Amino acid sequence: MRILVVGAGIIGSALADRLTRPAPGGRSRSQDEVTVVEEQGPGAGTSGASYAWLNANDPADPVYHRLRTAAMSTWRDLTAEFGDPAWYRPAGNTAWAATDDAKTRLADRVARLTGLGYAAELIDSDRLREVEPHIRAPRGALIAHYPDEGYVHGGSAARALARRARESGAGIVTGHRAVRLNTEGDRVTGVRLDDGRDLDADLTICAAGRRSPALLATAGVALPLVDPSEPGSAAPCLIATTSAARGVLNGLVHAPGLSARPAEDGGLVLEAEDLDAGVDESAAPALIRAVGAELLARARALVPGLTADVAEVRRCVRPLPVDGYPLTGSQRPGLYTVVTHSGITLGPHLAVLVAEEIHGRPSPALDLYRPDRVNPHRP
Numbered sequence: 001m002r003i004l005v006v007g008a009g010i011i012g013s014a015l016a017d018r019l020t021r022p023a024p025g026g027r028s029r030s031q032d033e034v035t036v037v038e039e040q041g042p043g044a045g046t047s048g049a050s051y052a053w054l055n056a057n058d059p060a061d062p063v064y065h066r067l068r069t070a071a072m073s074t075w076r077d078l079t080a081e082f083g084d085p086a087w088y089r090p091a092g093n094t095a096w097a098a099t100d101d102a103k104t105r106l107a108d109r110v111a112r113l114t115g116l117g118y119a120a121e122l123i124d125s126d127r128l129r130e131v132e133p134h135i136r137a138p139r140g141a142l143i144a145h146y147p148d149e150g151y152v153h154g155g156s157a158a159r160a161l162a163r164r165a166r167e168s169g170a171g172i173v174t175g176h177r178a179v180r181l182n183t184e185g186d187r188v189t190g191v192r193l194d195d196g197r198d199l200d201a202d203l204t205i206c207a208a209g210r211r212s213p214a215l216l217a218t219a220g221v222a223l224p225l226v227d228p229s230e231p232g233s234a235a236p237c238l239i240a241t242t243s244a245a246r247g248v249l250n251g252l253v254h255a256p257g258l259s260a261r262p263a264e265d266g267g268l269v270l271e272a273e274d275l276d277a278g279v280d281e282s283a284a285p286a287l288i289r290a291v292g293a294e295l296l297a298r299a300r301a302l303v304p305g306l307t308a309d310v311a312e313v314r315r316c317v318r319p320l321p322v323d324g325y326p327l328t329g330s331q332r333p334g335l336y337t338v339v340t341h342s343g344i345t346l347g348p349h350l351a352v353l354v355a356e357e358i359h360g361r362p363s364p365a366l367d368l369y370r371p372d373r374v375n376p377h378r379p
Contacts, residue, residue, distance in 0.1 A: 001032050003358070004190055004201035006178045006215065008038035009047035010154055011343050012207035013161035014078075014351035020168035023359070034170040035199060037191065039177040042162035046209050048155030049316040051239060051259060051271045052344045053252060055093065055149045059112035064325065067365060068342070069118065071349035072148065078348050087157045087264070090150035091251030094123075094132055096141040098256055103142040110144050119148040134248050134303050137255070151252055152344050153264040161348075173199070178208070180218035181335070188219055188334035203358060206337045209319040210235065221331050223339065223371060226320040229281055235320045237276045238288060240295040242267040242308035249303075258298040267308060270295040279315065288313050319343070328354065329370040337371050 003019060005012045016036045038044070054075060056068030079088040097106040113120040123145045128137060137143055166172050178191040182198055190200040206212050213223045228235035246266040253260045259271045275291045292313035300306045319339050321327050326340035328350060338354055340346055353363040 001358075002200065002202045003032055003034045003205065004199055004203070005034065005036045005205045005207055006191060007207035007209060007211075008036050008042040008158060008162050008172070008174075009045055009207070009209055009343060010043070010152075010158050010161075010347035011047075011209075011338055011340070011350060012036060012038065012205075013042050013047075013158040013165070014348040015205060015207060015338070015354060016165035016170045016172075017161040017168075018348075018351040018355045020165045020170050023355075034165065035173060035201070036162065036165070036170060037173045037176065037178050037193070037199065039175070041159075041174050042172070043155035043158030046316055046318060047158050047343065047347075049239060049314045050154055050318065050344060051261070051269060051316075052152045052154045053093070053149070053259075053261075054090070054152055054345050055146070056118060056345070057093070057109075057113070057146060057149065059109060059116055059118070062116060063368065065116055065118075067349070068345055070365075071346045074349040074352060075152075075345075082160060085156075085160060087153040087160065088150070089152070089251070089262070090148065091262075092131065093146040093149035093252040093254065094128065094135075094143065095146075095254035096137045096143040096256070098138050098141050102256065106142050106144055113146075118146075120144060120146050132250055132253060134305075135253060135255075136302075136304060149252065151261050154344055156264065178215055181215060181221075183219050183332075186333055188332050191215075202334065204335050205354070205358075206335065207339065209339060209343070210317050212319065212337065212339045216331070216335075216337065219332065219335070221335065221337075223327060223331075223337065224322040225327075225339065226322055228317045231280060232277070233280055234276075236279050236281065236283075236315055236317050237271060237273075238279050238291045238295075238313055239316050240270040240292045240313045241265075241311050242270065242296065242299065243311045245303075245306060245308040248306060248308075253302065255302055258295070258302055260299060260302065267311060268299060270299055272298065281315075281317070283315070288315070326350065326366075326369040327371040328366050329357075329372070331371055340369075 097103045110120045176193040180192045244266040292310040
């Protein structure tokens with residue numbers, strides 16, 4: 001089967017890698033001809049710019065929680081094949097709450113997560129100093145630790161997966177964008193590139209993230225994603241990276257008003273949800289610089305003595321399904337879509353499930369997340 005994957009973020013790259021690996025039981029997939037199309041290069045988009053928190057930290061929907069915990073296990077299995085690479089960091093996550101209401105919510109979250117069998121615990125300030133020696137929580141804060149969580153350097157992970165897929169026979173087409181889906185009747189037969197070339201396929205998999213709705217619309221197919229161009233859209237966010245601050249953090253830290261983790265080059269990655277207001281695609285450079293300065297100020301309050309400066313502030317546009325859940329499944333003959341928020345957490349696991357589905361073994365785990373669902377899935 002000729003399989004064309006559009007997009008080489010973490011999902012598309014993981015799919016290409018999975019589709020060129022032996023099937024379960026050692027069965028060969030050598031009859032598949034896999035090609036990936038990516039305009040910039042593997043991991044150059046959202047996957048490489050995002051905060052990339054690897055977690056199943058929300059207990060609200062137990063079914064979705066199980067999908068995410070299974071995805072964390074898939075990451076462990078996958079990275080073992082790469083010899084525990086530096087781009088995968090299961091270094092734990094520490095969070096705290098300072099107000100009474102926030103403490104109640106955090107304590108409830110920890111209790112519900114532990115009830116689901118998830119690794120979560122409340123710790124004291126002495127234990128915090130062992131886990132993260134360089135940070136300080138306010139006196140009286142309620143502190144939680146999630147030892148199995150972590151982060152991924154998304155760009156490097158996507159490139160490693162795409163490289164292994166290429167070594168296993170996949171074709172990687174970069175420098176050109178898929179501008180439309182080609183069709184014959186109701187069937188999708190491949191894509192047209194921006195240089196006029198057609199790439200034919202028996203199955204086209206749309207893993208183009210935020211750009212998926214525009215591509216799918218060329219064949220009259222809709223995908224319910226939050227529009228990043230709408231004023232006040234939740235899809236765009238800003239991520240700041242600092243200059244070198246090696247050894248300041250061991251894992252992720254989620255403090256009130258700031259999320260932080262180590263960056264790949266030794267700095268820190270910083271994000272704050274409350275600062276993303278107004279950061280749409282028309283945000284002025286002055287606003288972006290101001291957000292970067294505020295993120296740095298908050299980081300210096302979190303880490304006494306931090307001397308790093310802001311090295312870069314990137315706009316990250318996330319593919320956000322309108323109901324928050326993955327969009328995965330066949331939309332037309334010859335067309336399969338896989339788009340989700342939390343692609344870093346879910347990507348490799350979705351690749352496993354999708355690879356089985358397109359070879360005739362439907363996955364019940366994906367039944368709730370079909371793109372044509374009428375009612376949003378709720379617990």
